[in-house]
Amino acid sequence: MKLFTTISEMQNYLLSQRAEGKSIGFVPTMGALHQGHLTLVNRSHTENDLTACSIFVNPIQFNNREDLEKYPRTLNSDAKLLEAHGCDVLFAPEAAEMYPENETPFLDIEFGMLDKVMEGKFRPGHFRGVAIVVKRLFDIVQPSRAYFGKKDFQQLAIINHMVKSLSIPVEIIPCDTVREPDGLAMSSRNMRLTITERNLAPKIYEILLNVKNSVGKIPVPELREWAIKKIEEDPALKVEYFEIGDKDSLMPIVHWNHKQQAMAFTAVLLGNVRLIDNVELFS
Numbered sequence: 001m002k003l004f005t006t007i008s009e010m011q012n013y014l015l016s017q018r019a020e021g022k023s024i025g026f027v028p029t030m031g032a033l034h035q036g037h038l039t040l041v042n043r044s045h046t047e048n049d050l051t052a053c054s055i056f057v058n059p060i061q062f063n064n065r066e067d068l069e070k071y072p073r074t075l076n077s078d079a080k081l082l083e084a085h086g087c088d089v090l091f092a093p094e095a096a097e098m099y100p101e102n103e104t105p106f107l108d109i110e111f112g113m114l115d116k117v118m119e120g121k122f123r124p125g126h127f128r129g130v131a132i133v134v135k136r137l138f139d140i141v142q143p144s145r146a147y148f149g150k151k152d153f154q155q156l157a158i159i160n161h162m163v164k165s166l167s168i169p170v171e172i173i174p175c176d177t178v179r180e181p182d183g184l185a186m187s188s189r190n191m192r193l194t195i196t197e198r199n200l201a202p203k204i205y206e207i208l209l210n211v212k213n214s215v216g217k218i219p220v221p222e223l224r225e226w227a228i229k230k231i232e233e234d235p236a237l238k239v240e241y242f243e244i245g246d247k248d249s250l251m252p253i254v255h256w257n258h259k260q261q262a263m264a265f266t267a268v269l270l271g272n273v274r275l276i277d278n279v280e281l282f283s
Contacts, residue, residue, distance in 0.1 A: 001083040003090045007098075007140055010091045014052065014141060022049035026143035026170075027087075028134060031055040032072035032188035036178035038085045040147040043175060045086035052141050053082050054091040056098060060105055061129030067274075072188055091140070098136060107132045109165055111158060117250050118241055118265055119154050119276070127158045134159055138168055146170050151177040151185045153265065153278050157250060177277075179205065185277045197271045200236055204268050207231050208279045211244070211264045215281045216256050220244050231268060240267040240274070247280065 004010040014024060025044030029037050044051040055078055062068035075092060082090055099105055107128065114120070115127040138146070148156050160172055178186045183205035184198075193201060207230050214223055228239045245252045247263045256262070262281040267274060 001079070001087055001090060003079065003092060005091075005093055005097065007093065010089070010140055013089060017050055018142070023144040024048060024141065025051045026137070026141045026146045027051070027053045028137050028146070028148075029053060029055055029078075030057045030071065030188070031078050032074050032191065033078045033081050034178075034186045034188060034190075036149055036151065036186035038081060039178050040149060040175055041082060041085045041087055043173070044145065044147050047173075048145060050088045051086055052089045052091065052143065053087045054093075054137055054141070055079075056091075056093055056095075056133065056137075058098075058129060058133040059095055060099070060132060061126050063123050063125055070192065072191060091137075098133065105129075105132045107135055107162075109162060111161055114154070114157050114161055114250055117154075117245070117252075118243055119267065122240055122267065127155065130155055131158055131162050135162060135166070135168075138170055143170050145173050147173045147175055149175050149177060151187070151277065153247075153263070154250060157248075183209075185275075187275065189273050189275065192273045194271065197236065197273065200234060201270055201275060203231065203234065203237065204266060204275060204277050205279075208264050208266065208277060212279050212281050215262065220254050220256065227264070227266075231266070236270060238269040240269055242266040244281070 025048030027040045027044055041051060041053060055075060057071050059068055079090055120127055156174055163170060163172055180186060182202040184202045207227050211223055211227050224242055224244055228242045231237050231239050243252050243265045244262060245265060246261045253262060260282045263278055264281055265278045267276045
């Protein structure tokens with residue numbers, strides 16, 4: 001596996017690979033890799049001639065400075081994992097490489113309500129920061145396909161919107177959420193949970209499944225309120241939001257008329273860790 005830290009090195013290498021007619025699969029990450037990331041890498045490896053990954057903790061998508069500082073950085077172990085799973089080239093730039101001092105990060109695009117509900121409401125500016133860095137990475141890598149997990153479903157919607165709006169020639173491949181045996185969605189943040197918190201965390205997915213099993217039987221507003229109360233039965237769990245919404249627009253729904261489009265989304269605070277998850281209610 002080749003490792004590059006500068007844009008020019010990465011671009012020059014991939015230019016030579018494209019000149020040979022190779023398809024490029026791309027998995028952008030912020031590191032602290034887990035099996036969820038590696039599943040994306042594995043899929044790219046089977047569907048492309050060459051798999052490229054990036055590890056970059058993107059500062060402009062954090063609206064909480066403490067969250068940015070605490071984000072795990074494990075480049076050496078991550079690189080070994082990527083190489084073992086068929087990654088061909090890794091791009092691991094510093095922030096100054098991606099955002100030169102004399103440049104203000106900017107992206108001329110509007111997202112409608114996609115970046116204003118749920119995560120967007122509680123993390124203002126987050127998705128614009130995500131879109132800016134993903135657009136820059138796409139410009140650098142110019143992949144044939146890019147792979148994203150459905151756990152960050154709202155992020156996936158933002159990226160799909162950006163690709164369509166800017167006519168970026170890349171196929172976005174959504175991949176199912178990878179879970180621990182007890183149902184907890186895999187996340188780099190999970191390593192920050194204490195043992196007690198880790199034992200509590202699977203309750204989030206348990207409630208999401210209960211909601212899925214109750215679709216059409218209980219009115220939407222009542223089901224949403226039940227889910228919030230059920231999660232918060234344990235005082236260590238605090239619901240930031242729990243929404244039942246349309247999987248395309250992400251807007252809340254109030255009845256089951258279009259239930260085939262319905263998803264449940266939640267963000268829960270557990271100690272100092274913020275966990276997000278979702279389920280498709282008709283799948």
